[in-house]
Amino acid sequence: MTCEMAVMDQTGDTKYVWDPSRPAEVEAARATFDSLKAKGYLAFRSLPGGDRGEAMAAFDPNAGKVILVPPLVGG
Amino acid sequence: MPQFTITTSEGTTATAWASWTTTSTASTTATWDDGTAAWTTWVTTRGTSAATTDVVETTWIAWVEGADGTRRVVARSASAPAYRAPEPTPEEKAEREKARREREEREKAERAEREERERAADARAEELLLAHLDEAQKAEYARDKSFTVRCRKGRRYRVHRAWGGHVVRLPEPDRPGARLCIHPRALVPLPDNQLMAKLLLEADPDLLEKTANHTPLPAGVN
Numbered sequence: 305m306t307c308e309m310a311v312m313d314q315t316g317d318t319k320y321v322w323d324p325s326r327p328a329e330v331e332a333a334r335a336t337f338d339s340l341k342a343k344g345y346l347a348f349r350s351l352p353g354g355d356r357g358e359a360m361a362a363f364d365p366n367a368g369k370v371i372l373v374p375p376l377v378g379g
Numbered sequence: 380m381p382q383f384t385i386t387t388s389e390g391t392t393a394t395a396w397a398s399w400t401t402t403s404t405a406s407t408t409a410t411w412d413d414g415t416a417a418w419t420t421w422v423t424t425r426g427t428s429a430a431t432t433d434v435v436e437t438t439w440i441a442w443v444e445g446a447d448g449t450r451r452v453v454a455r456s457a458s459a460p461a462y463r464a465p466e467p468t469p470e471e472k473a474e475r476e477k478a479r480r481e482r483e484e485r486e487k488a489e490r491a492e493r494e495e496r497e498r499a500a501d502a503r504a505e506e507l508l509l510a511h512l513d514e515a516q517k518a519e520y521a522r523d524k525s526f527t528v529r530c531r532k533g534r535r536y537r538v539h540r541a542w543g544g545h546v547v548r549l550p551e552p553d554r555p556g557a558r559l560c561i562h563p564r565a566l567v568p569l570p571d572n573q574l575m576a577k578l579l580l581e582a583d584p585d586l587l588e589k590t591a592n593h594t595p596l597p598a599g600v601n
Contacts, residue, residue: 310507313566315496316500316501316564316567316568356531357581373563374564375563375565375577376564378592379544
């Protein structure tokens with residue numbers, strides 16, 4: 305199984321993938337996740353098909369699909 | 380004799396340069412192109428008499444076109460001819476035209492490249508958004524690129540395809556509607572902005588309401 309993290313950016317998004325059974329890939333994905341969260345990104349577990357999204361406070365190696373949104377401001 | 384007039388700060392008009400001397404001590408003359416004499420020297424220090432100066436210097440040696448474009452003051456000293464910018468040679472003209480064409484082509488190519496990148500980003504973001512809409516939301520989006528989200532507390536929001544003010548809290552019997560302006564600090568394609576709003580409304584609508592700037596909606600507006 306491959307898990308995927310889509311980080312929103314000006315290209316649309318940049319995807320980071322990892323295999324939960326491979327520790328090195330999991331750690332790399334975790335490091336990216338933690339680094340972006342520290343910068344204020346919001347993380348959501350992606351549930352395709354219109355199901356409700358869930359906020360993620362911490363990295364879950366078995367999350368399936370994750371979407372990270374850049375820090376938000378009121379416009 | 381032709382004259383320039385100036386309008387003062389009080390709104391009155393006065394003839395300019397009425398006191399300039401028309402003769403020079405340095406054998407330099409200045410004339411309008413109709414032959415009448417004009418000023419030739421520019422006083423640089425204050426003298427005791429209007430016609431006597433401590434130091435004079437020759438004025439500009441050419442004044443290319445007057446304010447109305449019909450007059451030209453040309454002053455020539457005995458040794459220096461009037462300055463005229465040289466006409467470019469045919470080779471120089473061709474070189475400039477070639478540089479201009481190359482610059483235009485380069486800018487056109489850069490613009491096309493940028494637009495293509497933006498189109499690709501928009502398409503990619505829209506694919507991600509559509510993967511997270513249910514069938515009813517997809518149908519709404521197909522109509523006008525917006526969709527409705529119902530959050531856990533039951534409030535309904537309309538999410539439009541825009542950057543600022545793209546989230547509208549729909550009116551309720553006990554609460555007026557409002558336009559909410561919230562977006563990422565970093566620029567992302569508009570469909571990403573819409574997906575962000577959907578995810579946040581579903582996960583934490585209070586955070587969205589707290590972060591956004593609110594503009595009350597007039598009654599009857601959705």
